Amino acid sequence: xxxxxxxxxxxxxxxxxxxxxxxxxxxxxxxxxxxxxxxxxxxxxxxxxxxxxxxxxxxxxxxxxxxxxxxxxxxxxxxxxxxxxxxxxxxxxxxxxxxxxxxxxxxxxxxxxxxxxxxxxxxxxxxxxxxxxxxxxxxxxxxxxxxxxxxxxxxxxxxxxxxxxxxxxxxxxxxxxxxxxxxxxxxxxxxxxxxxxxxxxxxxxxxxxxxxxxxxxxxxxxxxxxxxxxxxxxxxxxxxxxxxxxxxxxxxxxxxxxxxxxxxxxxxxxxxxxxxxxxxxxxxxxx
Amino acid sequence: xxxxxxxxxxxxxxxxxxxxxxxxxxxxxxxxxxxxxxxxxxxxxxxxxxxxxxxxxxxxxxxxxxxxxxxxxxxxxxxxxxxxxxxxxxxxxxxxxxxxxxxxxxxxxxxxxxxxxxxxxxxxxxxxxxxxxxxxxxxxxxxxxxxxxxxxxxxxxxxxxxxxxxxxxxxxxxxxxxxxxxxxxxxxxxxxxxxxxxxxxxxxxxxxxxxxxxxxxxxxxxxxxxxxxxxxxxxxxxxxxxxxxxxxxxxxxxxxxxxxxxxxxxxxxxxxxxxxxxxxxxxxxxxx
Numbered sequence: 001x002x003x004x005x006x007x008x009x010x011x012x013x014x015x016x017x018x019x020x021x022x023x024x025x026x027x028x029x030x031x032x033x034x035x036x037x038x039x040x041x042x043x044x045x046x047x048x049x050x051x052x053x054x055x056x057x058x059x060x061x062x063x064x065x066x067x068x069x070x071x072x073x074x075x076x077x078x079x080x081x082x083x084x085x086x087x088x089x090x091x092x093x094x095x096x097x098x099x100x101x102x103x104x105x106x107x108x109x110x111x112x113x114x115x116x117x118x119x120x121x122x123x124x125x126x127x128x129x130x131x132x133x134x135x136x137x138x139x140x141x142x143x144x145x146x147x148x149x150x151x152x153x154x155x156x157x158x159x160x161x162x163x164x165x166x167x168x169x170x171x172x173x174x175x176x177x178x179x180x181x182x183x184x185x186x187x188x189x190x191x192x193x194x195x196x197x198x199x200x201x202x203x204x205x206x207x208x209x210x211x212x213x214x215x216x217x218x219x220x221x222x223x224x225x226x227x228x229x230x231x232x233x234x235x236x237x238x239x240x241x242x243x244x245x246x247x248x249x250x251x252x253x254x255x256x257x258x259x260x261x262x263x264x265x266x267x268x269x270x271x272x273x274x275x276x277x278x279x280x281x282x283x284x285x286x287x
Numbered sequence: 288x289x290x291x292x293x294x295x296x297x298x299x300x301x302x303x304x305x306x307x308x309x310x311x312x313x314x315x316x317x318x319x320x321x322x323x324x325x326x327x328x329x330x331x332x333x334x335x336x337x338x339x340x341x342x343x344x345x346x347x348x349x350x351x352x353x354x355x356x357x358x359x360x361x362x363x364x365x366x367x368x369x370x371x372x373x374x375x376x377x378x379x380x381x382x383x384x385x386x387x388x389x390x391x392x393x394x395x396x397x398x399x400x401x402x403x404x405x406x407x408x409x410x411x412x413x414x415x416x417x418x419x420x421x422x423x424x425x426x427x428x429x430x431x432x433x434x435x436x437x438x439x440x441x442x443x444x445x446x447x448x449x450x451x452x453x454x455x456x457x458x459x460x461x462x463x464x465x466x467x468x469x470x471x472x473x474x475x476x477x478x479x480x481x482x483x484x485x486x487x488x489x490x491x492x493x494x495x496x497x498x499x500x501x502x503x504x505x506x507x508x509x510x511x512x513x514x515x516x517x518x519x520x521x522x523x524x525x526x527x528x529x530x531x532x533x534x535x536x537x538x539x540x541x542x543x544x545x546x547x548x549x550x551x552x553x554x555x556x557x558x559x560x561x562x563x564x565x566x567x568x569x570x571x572x573x574x575x
Contacts, residue, residue: 048462050432096460151329177460180329180488182528207462210533246464251533251555258559264566277540283566284546 008036009168009201010060010091014069016224017055029055031224032069039168040199042192044212044232047221048246053205056221057173060203061091074168089118092162096174098154102146107138107157110146111164118165128164135198136160136190152183156190163194169201170194176206188214209236209250213271220245237269252276288371288450288482290317290340294349297335297506301347309335310506312349317451322483324497324514326490328527332506333486334377337453340484341372370399372451377459379440380433388414388431388439389424395447413442417472434465451482458492470495494518494532494553502527515551534558 012035018028029052037043037060047053058064059071062078074090076083095101104110108129115125133139136156141149146157155175162170172191176184188211194200204215212218218235220228222245228235236242236249248254249271256270256279264283270276297310309332317323317340325333338344339351342358342365351358353368376382385391392413396406414424417438423431428439437457444452457473458466474496477483487493493500493514500517502510504527510517518524518531521539530536532553538561541548547568552561 049434049460049465174460181490181530182328207460207466209463243464246462248463248467251558252537254555255534255537255558255562258555259562259566262559262563264563273537273540276537277544280541280546280562280566281544 006038006040009039009074010037011035011072012059012069013072015059015066015071016068017059017064018067019055020067028067029224030059030066033224033226035219035226035229037169037201037203039201040195041217042195042202042204042215044215044218045203045205045221046207046209046212046218046247047227051221051245052224053221054173055224057093057171057203057205060169060171061093062087063093089165090167091169091171092165092167093171093173094155094158094162094175096177098151098158098175098178099147101158102154105145106143107146107149107160108133108142110157111161114161114165132160132164135194136163150183151179152186155179155183155187159187159190159194167200169203171203171205173205174207175204176208176211184208184211209248212236213250220247232271233269236271237267288354289319290354290372290451290482291315291352292336292339292346292349293352295336295339295346295351296348297332297339297344298347299335308506310339310346313503313506313508315501315508315511317482317484319450319482320477320480321499322477322485322497324493324500325484325486325503326488326493326500326529327503327509328529331503333503334455335506336503337374337455337484337486340451340453341374342368343374370447371449372453373444373447373449375441375444375452375454375457377455379444380428380436383428383436383440386427387425388419388428391428391439392424392442392446395443399447409446409448410442413445414439416445416476417442418468434461434469437461437465438469445476451484452476453484453486455486456488457485458487458489466492490518490530490532494534502529514553518553519550521550 012033015033017030019026062084065079071078073087111129191202195202213232236253256266257268259266260268292315295313299307392410396409500514538548538552548565
């Protein structure tokens, strides 16, 4: 259970993963991770290139099976072959490149693709497609070709296709990194909505600290292990040595710290724009 | 070696059902030593535009003039042009192919018939310019991290020692530290005299690097000017759903609350200075 009383959906128990190539044994990409992802939470994962974030993500829906320890999804260990399909229905993935994961000629076929594979009857399938496209705001685009959509729209189609499988969790692996700013906002808003309204757990892997700040919880991943696991305020505000692990802080946090160093009384743990504006206004009214 | 695009229009697949006008009457001039930024929403014609700068595409209408000569289809002239104007595409690390980093960076210069000594000098200079440690040069590029692979790809273009470097989304997908150090290295290259053109969605990178910005929208120049001129055109940028740098957004919000801060503030350090000045100014006023 977490603070909100939600049970664990994905549990890493001393889980590790080492890529092996032939006889050579490589350095482990993920080592001894204990981590719980709860139902309905919005978790951001940040970390430098090569920190093992993507390997960790792939362990969440049995795309990779731990080489040590275990990962359990909704009670199902990921290393049992018989669980794989149920696990992938429970935890859906959206990847970085929107162009590489769309396979169909229309938006609605893209969403239908997974349902057909499950043998869902046609009549029922139409209902699911209508509902999912409506929820993601793509209802008017159902007959469009995915390849002619913008990057943000393509990622929303990918999210819709995952959503049609009625998952409990959606994992976004740097899914905004190839998008323009409007596309990034669009995708982030969509997953936040799903998290709030549908109690869907969201795992959001990103290099953009301004996105991570909006999560309920932030995990800083470093050299294959969890370095910090806390709410955004603690992670970015409390002067943790993020520089050391190649990360930065949100702009308002950097401004607050800079002003603090110049002797102004500004809380250095500020992470949100509104808080910062309030703090500056308070300072002014005092002078 | 100034580059001028004069009234350039470009149409993909003309006369077919897929016909698509990517550029309409675009005029852009790049002076020696410039650092020009090109921004615009996805599909606004940014990549099509830069591909005209080294003869990868030819205008359907209008002309491109480099160093006084119009770019045409003469093969020798084109080869010279592409040597002088280097292009780093998006995700260039996908194009690495040699067995060692050294061989990958040396690939271009080798095709120029240079002697071994000159090739070695260029490989060393190019790899230093992008901060690749020497012990990496004998390794396979495929063992490197994404950020290092990106640098190898950029070094390969630098080793041609052209006078203009064009970069399409050079920092995309890099972590914050990798991004910051690459930004520093690009700035140093420009300060050493290289003319640079950068396409990017990152307004933070624009704020740190470029001196002028061209904003494209639906294949046309929507805005152009110094970066301060462009980043203070807030309404126009918003209409195009483009951002201003994060620090500029903070200044805007504060102005809305009546805090007297300037709007042409783009980096964190400028922001701290501007805020400190505004807060101190008021305090002095109050104590008088």
